[in-house]
Amino acid sequence: GAVVSQHPSWVICKSGTSVKIECRSLDFQATTMFWYRQFPKQSLMLMATSNEGSKATYEQGVEKDKFLINHASLTLSTLTVTSAHPEDSSFYICSAPGPPQGYTFGSGTRLTVV
Amino acid sequence: GDSVTQMEGPVTLSEEAFLTINCTYTATGYPSLFWYVQYPGEGLQLLLKATKADDKGSNKGFEATYRKETTSFHLEKGSVQVSDSAVYFCALRLIYNQGGKLIFGQGTELSVKP
Numbered sequence: 001g002a003v004v005s006q007h008p009s010w011v012i013c014k015s016g017t018s019v020k021i022e023c024r025s026l027d028f029q030a031t032t033m034f035w036y037r038q039f040p041k042q043s044l045m046l047m048a049t050s051n052e053g054s055k056a057t058y059e060q061g062v063e064k065d066k067f068l069i070n071h072a073s074l075t076l077s078t079l080t081v082t083s084a085h086p087e088d089s090s091f092y093i094c095s096a097p098g099p100p101q102g103y104t105f106g107s108g109t110r111l112t113v114v
Numbered sequence: 115g116d117s118v119t120q121m122e123g124p125v126t127l128s129e130e131a132f133l134t135i136n137c138t139y140t141a142t143g144y145p146s147l148f149w150y151v152q153y154p155g156e157g158l159q160l161l162l163k164a165t166k167a168d169d170k171g172s173n174k175g176f177e178a179t180y181r182k183e184t185t186s187f188h189l190e191k192g193s194v195q196v197s198d199s200a201v202y203f204c205a206l207r208l209i210y211n212q213g214g215k216l217i218f219g220q221g222t223e224l225s226v227k228p
Contacts, residue, residue, distance in 0.1 A: 006157070034215055043203065043220040044158075093157050095216070102146075102207075103216060105157040 002028045002098035006106025013084055013113055021079045021109045023094035030096035033077035035069060038091040038108075050077045084113040116141045120204050120219035127194055127226050135189040135222045137178075137204035145206035147171075147180055147187040148216065152201045161189075161202070194226045 003026040013019050023033055031052045036044040048069050050056040056069035066088075068080040077096075081088050094106040121136040139145065146165045150158040162171030167182035176191045187204060204219040 041221075041223070043218045046215055049215060095158075102148075102163070103160070105150075105159070107157040108155070110155070 002026070002096075002104045004030070004094060004096050004098075004104045004106040006094055006109060008109060009107060010110040011112070013111070015085055015113055016083055018080055018082045019084055019111060021081075021092055021094075021111075023077050023079075023096070023106050025075045025096050025098060025104075028096075028098045029074040030077065030098060031074060032097055033071060034095045035067075035077075035079050036093045036095065038093060040091075044093060047079075052077075081111065084111070086113045089113045116145070116206065116208065116217050118204050118206055118217055118219035120202075120222050123201075123221070123223035125222060125224050127224070129196055129226055129228050130193045131226075133189070133191040133194045133198075133224070135202055135204075135224070137187045137189065137219060139185050139187065139204075139206050141185075141206055141208060143208045145208050147178070148205045148207070149176070149178055149187070149189050150203040150205060150218075152203065152221070154200075158203065194224070196226045196228055199224055199226045 005024045007022050033050045035047045038044045047062045048056045048058040050069045050071040052071045071077045089112050093108045098104045117140045148163045149161040151161045152158050162173040164171040164180035170179045178187050178189045201221045201223045203221045205216045
């Protein structure tokens with residue numbers, strides 16, 4: 001079945017630095033990628049939707065300049081957390097519409113900013 | 115607006131007990147409904163889905179029936195196992211928005227004791 005490979009699975013960075021998270025669709029083309037953020041013991045909050053070849057669409061309240069999303073190709077979407085701060089620590093998950101289940105999720109990235 | 119409400123957790127059961135996790139939704143259109151499962155530190159996996167009223171989704175002993183009259187999609191399993199311990203998310207997708215975003219409930223943590 002379709003797989004979305006998400007890397008890294010966990011990352012620790014210093015406050016003020018930037019972190020890039022990659023999601024690659026394997027064996028299928030992902031023209032759309034959804035990026036979610038999940039706080040401990042809470043639900044997934046949709047941050048933005050990226051589309052290959054166009055600008056990402058951000059949900060209300062999400063800072064575009066802090067969470068940079070790029071959809072460079074039909075198989076790669078990236079989320080860069082710029083000038084990260086401890087409050088950005090969270091679990092980030094990507095998801096692409098793809099066969100056969102309708103949506104395929106990455107395994108998530110645990111970001112810790114110290 | 116469109117939303118999903120799940121029963122609060124955590125739910126703690128003994129092995130072989132009967133499980134019900136309630137889920138109700140509010141939607142302006144005719145949504146598809148999903149249950150996802152998340153194991154610790156991992157992304158989401160589709161458990162089952164239903165695309166229209168009275169459909170029953172089933173997988174791995176879990177079942178849920180799309181009830182339009184009560185706007186519900188309760189998850190059930192007749193005999194839970196320790197390996198079922200995870201967080202369960204109910205979600206909807208509006209059909210008119212093909213490949214559109216999923217709206218998640220807040221998640222229900224299930225803990226099954228031997």
